[in-house]
Amino acid sequence: MRKTARFRNDHRTAIAMNLEPNTPEPAHESIDTRCVRPDRVTEPTTRPLVPGIEWSVVYEFRDLDHVDAVYGGTEAGYVYARDGHPGAARLGAQIAALEAAEAAMATSSGMAAEAALFLGLLRQGDHITLGKGLYGRTQVLVAQDLARFGVDHSIFDPCDPDTWTDGVTLATKLCFVETITNPLVRVPDLPRLAEFCQSRGVALAVDNTFAPLIARPIAMGAAYVTHSVTKMIAGHSDATIGALAGSVEAIAAIRPAVSSFGMTANPFECALALRGMATLPLRFRKACENAQVLAEFLELHSQVDRVHYPGLKSHVDYRIASQILEGGFGTIMTIDLGSREAANRFIRRLQGRIPFAPSLGDVMTTLSHPVTTSHRGLTEAQRLALGITPGLVRLSIGIEDAADLRADFEMALGV
Ligand SMILES: Cc1ncc(COP(=O)(O)O)c(C=O)c1O
Numbered sequence: 001m002r003k004t005a006r007f008r009n010d011h012r013t014a015i016a017m018n019l020e021p022n023t024p025e026p027a028h029e030s031i032d033t034r035c036v037r038p039d040r041v042t043e044p045t046t047r048p049l050v051p052g053i054e055w056s057v058v059y060e061f062r063d064l065d066h067v068d069a070v071y072g073g074t075e076a077g078y079v080y081a082r083d084g085h086p087g088a089a090r091l092g093a094q095i096a097a098l099e100a101a102e103a104a105m106a107t108s109s110g111m112a113a114e115a116a117l118f119l120g121l122l123r124q125g126d127h128i129t130l131g132k133g134l135y136g137r138t139q140v141l142v143a144q145d146l147a148r149f150g151v152d153h154s155i156f157d158p159c160d161p162d163t164w165t166d167g168v169t170l171a172t173k174l175c176f177v178e179t180i181t182n183p184l185v186r187v188p189d190l191p192r193l194a195e196f197c198q199s200r201g202v203a204l205a206v207d208n209t210f211a212p213l214i215a216r217p218i219a220m221g222a223a224y225v226t227h228s229v230t231k232m233i234a235g236h237s238d239a240t241i242g243a244l245a246g247s248v249e250a251i252a253a254i255r256p257a258v259s260s261f262g263m264t265a266n267p268f269e270c271a272l273a274l275r276g277m278a279t280l281p282l283r284f285r286k287a288c289e290n291a292q293v294l295a296e297f298l299e300l301h302s303q304v305d306r307v308h309y310p311g312l313k314s315h316v317d318y319r320i321a322s323q324i325l326e327g328g329f330g331t332i333m334t335i336d337l338g339s340r341e342a343a344n345r346f347i348r349r350l351q352g353r354i355p356f357a358p359s360l361g362d363v364m365t366t367l368s369h370p371v372t373t374s375h376r377g378l379t380e381a382q383r384l385a386l387g388i389t390p391g392l393v394r395l396s397i398g399i400e401d402a403a404d405l406r407a408d409f410e411m412a413l414g415v
Contacts, residue, residue, distance in 0.1 A: 051086070051087075051090060051271075051274075053267050053268055053270075054085055054086050055267055055268075056081065058080055059077060059078045059079055081264070081266075083255075084264065085264075085267055085270075086267075087106075087265075087267040087268075087271055088106040088264055088265050090270065090274060091106040091241075091243065091270045091273050091274055092105045092106050094274065095243040095245055096245055098212060098277075098280075099208065099216055099218055099225045100216045100219050101218045101225060101245035101246060101247075102248045102251075103245065103248045103250075103251040104243050104244060104246075104251065105254075105255065105258065106229070106241060106242070106243050106264070106265035107244060107263050107264065108240070108262075108263050108264065108266065108269075109228070109240050109242045110207075110226065110227060110242035111137055111138075111141065111228075111242065112265075113227060113242035114138055114141060114176075114242075115261065116244055116254055116258045116261070117174075117205055117244055117254065118141070118142070118146055118174075119257045119261055120253060120254030120255075120256070120257035120258070121174060121203070121253075121254065122146070122149075122151050122173055122174065123151075124149060124151070125150060125151075126151050126152075126171055126172075126173045127151070127153065127154070127167070127169055127171040127172045128151060128152075128174045128176060129153065129155070129156055129166070129168060129172055130142055130153050130154070130155050130156070130176050131155075131157070131158035131176065131178065131188065132155055132156065132157045132158065132386060133158075133181030133182060133386055134176070134182065134207070135178070135207070135228075135374060136182075136374045136376065136377050136378060138207065140377045153167075154167025158177045158181070158188035158193060159181075159188050159316075159320075161192065168200055168202065172202050173202065173203065174202065174204075174205055175197050175202050175204050176206075176207070177190075177193065177204070177206055178206065178207040178208075178209070178210065179208045180211050180310065180330050180332065182210070182374065183332075183334045183368075183370040183388065183392060185308050185309060185315075185330065185333065186316070186317055187310050187317040187320050187321040187325070189320050189324070190204075190215070190221070190222065190324055194217075194220055194222055195221060198221065203224065204221065204222040204223055204224075205222065205223065205224035205225070205226065206222045206225050206226070207225075207226045207228075208225045208226070208227055209227055209228040209231050210232075210330050210331075211330055212227065212232050212280060213280065213284055213285075213327065213328075214284075214328050215324060215325055215326070218246070223246055224246045224250065225245040227242055227244075227245075228361075229241040229273050230242065230359070230361070231359070231360050231361030232287075232360075232361040233273060233277055234269075234272055234273040234277075235276040235280065235361060235363055236362060236363055237357075237359060237361075237362045238272060239269045239273050240269065241265050241269040241272075241273050242265070283363060283399050285328060287397050287398055287399050288311075288330060288331055289328070290331075290399070290400070290405060291328075291331050291333055292311045292328070294395075294406060295307050295309035295311060295312050295333050296312070297406050303415065304335050304336070304413065305335075305337065305391065306335070307335050307336075308333060308334040308336075309329065309333035309334075310329045310330065311328075311330075331360075331361070331396060331397045331398075332360060332395070332396055332397070333394075333395050333397065334393065334394045334395070335392070336389065336392055337391045337393060338391040339391045340371075340391065342391055343369055343390065343391050346412050346413065347367065347369065349412040350408060350412045353408045354366065354405075354408055354412075355367070356368070358373035358374060360394070362398060363398050363399050364398045364399075365395065365396065365400060366395075366396050366398070368393070369392070369393055369394070370392050371389070371390050371392065374394075
């Protein structure tokens with residue numbers, strides 16, 4: 001067998017790795033050993049244009065001084081992928097830039113970002129206020145799972161300042177809302193809510209999943225932003241991933257909980273999210289434009305009882321939305337078709353064109369039915385209190401040609 005130079009004898013690689021260059025090559029090395037110790041090829045002088053996906057669970061140290069330096073923070077380095085890896089760091093930096101935040105970390109899902117915030121920040125006896133109209137699973141996480149850890153909550157209407165004090169006590173540590181609520185796309189006055197929270201010593205956290213680029217809650221006074229990166233940011237329904245942004249100090253304080261509960265994003269999903277993020281501005285702006293055109297069309301359609309879209313002058317929060325959203329009103333709208341039967345007919349007629357797939361944020365337009373999917377975990381009474389009726393269909397508008405989408409809807413609404 002031809003013997004290639006082992007890394008221990010290779011000067012350039014040895015220097016790159018800070019190894020002893022003259023470490024002697026082993027005299028005998030069977031193929032069994034060679035299989036598990038492949039050659040370290042010479043470090044190239046060029047870099048890949050696209051960063052690689054670092055699969056490694058663990059990182060190698062030179063010696064004990066090196067391990068001390070990395071743990072002590074005097075030398076940069078990774079140790080164990082559950083604590084951090086280059087892909088998660090790259091995505092964190094991109095999310096921080098997107099949100100004008102000091103720092104951000106990538107988590108294994110949008111729910112993991114929320115769980116990281118709650119588990120990293122709250123303790124038994126604390127209280128959290130929740131904006132009405134949150135994603136269904138967020139409500140379940142707080143009402144059922146956090147309750148088991150002794151964290152209490154109360155619900156207020158983020159669009160009604162008269163309710164903001166509801167339930168707030170000295171134990172209230174966090175207030176959690178969405179930039180655009182789900183599924184009725186209400187838009188709270190975030191700067192005013194942030195001011196209120198600051199006056200009460202409560203940290204405001206905003207799930208900005210529906211409004212990347214068009215809203216920057218941290219600049220409006222929020223302490224934390226969460227994202228289901230799974231949605232618009234990754235953008236292709238092929239990665240389940242999330243992110244939490246905040247100050248350097250806040251993110252550093254939450255990081256240990258992310259490691260303990262095993263919530264770090266994996267390298268492959270980070271790479272997919274980074275790839276998606278490169279086209280986020282193009283995709284999202286186009287989808288916002290499509291959404292505006294379609295909302296205006298659907299609002300005038302005789303078979304649609306009501307269109308909920310903050311870009312319509314008829315929307316209850318149009319004024320606030322115009323003030324706080326920049327460059328579009330988002331890609332989510334909800335239409336009321338009056339009954340479950342009408343919603344079902346609409347969904348069936350669109351099969352093969354617009355999928356009934358209970359998520360959002362894909363390049364392709366998809367639709368969902370809140371009663372049977374995202375808000376299924378709530379009781380009927382809870383749903384009705386939120387205005388979620390069986391005739392509601394939520395549309396996540398994509399980047400197709402708007403005229404084609406309009407034709408699809410026209411066909412599906414035809415009598
Ligand atoms: C607004 C919002 N926040 C959070 C989540 C949870 O995100 P993930 O599915 O990535 O855990 C979702 C999921 O649909 C969502 O719509």
